[in-house]
Amino acid sequence: MADQPHNRDQSQRTSEYNCSNHPESVHHFVLHRGYLAEIIALALPAVIGVPGPGYDGRVHLPFPVFPAAIALVLLLAPLLAFGYAGERTIQAAQSLPAPWRLVLPAVLVLPYLIVAVGSHILALPWLLVYLLAPPLLALLEWLAARLDTGQRGHFLDFVALIPLGLAVDLRWLEPAWPQRLALLGKLTLLDAGFYAFLAVRCLTGVGFDLRLRARDWAVGLREFAFYIPIAIPLGFALGFLHIHRHIDHPWLILPAWLFSFIGVAVPEEIFFRGWMQNLLERRVGRIAALLVTACLFGLSHFNKRTTSFNWRYVLLASLAGIFYGRAWRQDRRVGASAITHATVDTIWGALLR
Numbered sequence: 001m002a003d004q005p006h007n008r009d010q011s012q013r014t015s016e017y018n019c020s021n022h023p024e025s026v027h028h029f030v031l032h033r034g035y036l037a038e039i040i041a042l043a044l045p046a047v048i049g050v051p052g053p054g055y056d057g058r059v060h061l062p063f064p065v066f067p068a069a070i071a072l073v074l075l076l077a078p079l080l081a082f083g084y085a086g087e088r089t090i091q092a093a094q095s096l097p098a099p100w101r102l103v104l105p106a107v108l109v110l111p112y113l114i115v116a117v118g119s120h121i122l123a124l125p126w127l128l129v130y131l132l133a134p135p136l137l138a139l140l141e142w143l144a145a146r147l148d149t150g151q152r153g154h155f156l157d158f159v160a161l162i163p164l165g166l167a168v169d170l171r172w173l174e175p176a177w178p179q180r181l182a183l184l185g186k187l188t189l190l191d192a193g194f195y196a197f198l199a200v201r202c203l204t205g206v207g208f209d210l211r212l213r214a215r216d217w218a219v220g221l222r223e224f225a226f227y228i229p230i231a232i233p234l235g236f237a238l239g240f241l242h243i244h245r246h247i248d249h250p251w252l253i254l255p256a257w258l259f260s261f262i263g264v265a266v267p268e269e270i271f272f273r274g275w276m277q278n279l280l281e282r283r284v285g286r287i288a289a290l291l292v293t294a295c296l297f298g299l300s301h302f303n304k305r306t307t308s309f310n311w312r313y314v315l316l317a318s319l320a321g322i323f324y325g326r327a328w329r330q331d332r333r334v335g336a337s338a339i340t341h342a343t344v345d346t347i348w349g350a351l352l353r
Contacts, residue, residue, distance in 0.1 A: 063178035067118030071111035075187040079266075082194050083210030093199035102142060105134035105195045108188050112176060119178045126176040134192035137164070141201035151204060153279040157197075161275060164193055169300045183263060190267045197275055206274040207332040210266075212339075215331065220339025223327040227344065231316055240312040244350065257346040265341035266334065272297045272321065273328035273337050286329065294321030320344055 081089045093101055109131040116122040140160040148154035167173055167189060174182040197203045235241030272293055280289035298318025302309050320341075328337035 063115070063181050064118040067114045068178075068181055068184070071115045071184055072187075074111050074114075075184060075191060078191040078194055079187070080210070082198055082208060086198065086208065090199050090202065093195070094202070098142070101200065102135055102138050105138050105192055106131055108134045108191055111184055111188060115177065115181060115184065121178065123176070126173075129173070129176070130188060134188075134195065137192050137196040138200045141196040145201050151282065153282040157201075157275075157279050160193075160196060161271070161279075164189055165271060165276075165300065169303075186267060190270065193271070193275070203275070203278070205278050205332050206270070206334065207328065208270055208274055208334045210335065212335045213333075216333055216335040217339060219330045219333070219336040220327050221343065223323040223337075223340045224343045226326075227320060227323040227340070228347075231319060231344075234319070235312075235316055238312045238315070240316060241348075250350075253346060253350050256349060257342055260345045260349075261338055261342035264345060265338040268297075269324065269328065269334045269338045269341055272300075273325055274334050277325055277328065278332075281329075290322060290325040290329065294318050294325055297321035297324070 093104070096104065109127065112126065112130040113122070116126070137160050140156050144154040144156040144160075147156065168186050171182070173185045173189070177185050194208075198206065198208070232241065276296065277289050277293040280292055283289075284292070295318050298314045298316075298321055301313045301317040302311075304310055304313050306313075324337040324341050327340045328334060330336060
């Protein structure tokens, strides 16, 4: 049996219940790909009955604002529940009878239904996908929990993980959503994964806790500092990185980091480190799990910024995956690796792409 994860802190233990295209620039990242921020900026002032600051009636979004804002809130609720009250959320799910526990994630169809009806694009095939896929994922993990009570990592865990990852990477579900709202589809899959692996499987050692600690920042920024001296010279040598000598909107760097942390780093780090590397460690050990997961992370970027196989991106992303994996496994905290990940993405977008 592979060596078991170690060095868990008390706060991480108490949060467990034992039962991307990257930005070309910071301006592009926030203003052109950060449409979800505009949903909130436009919807919330309207809800309280006053116009938003600077609103002149000339903003046109390629989707209905209110349905998208409602869907966003619904999809963020599970993430926040598991991130801030993970133990109580898992206990509540475990208290349900098994049939209800397996059927419950079907409610994740609601965000798609709300947006699709509001956008007049409701399609029965997509409705069935979002209605049936989350319960199916929960069923796989329910079976895995019973066949693998020692949590050494079961074949069914990877049967669940692989299509979940491919659906995001190959954009299988993006046609279901209006333009600029594909992130809602990714959040739906993330919520389905949360429920299956945490509430049904009760997978330990994931380390998802949004209550960031000083040590998370120290570990995350340390791994960033280790990665940068290797990645920057390599990126320049490969012609992958180019210095931006002028930043048009430096005030957007912090919003870009926050968007990257929530919309890119946290979902990817949960999948690759909290679930994939975590499960592989139980089968092949810490070092092999780190390297295999880093390679898979790199390969998930093969189609980014190009229509062909982007081997430069794959190489640099695989290298980054090693340091993200190191940050996660230090204390088994997704927050630490997400800090490394978001900082790399933001610096790349602001200064080097």
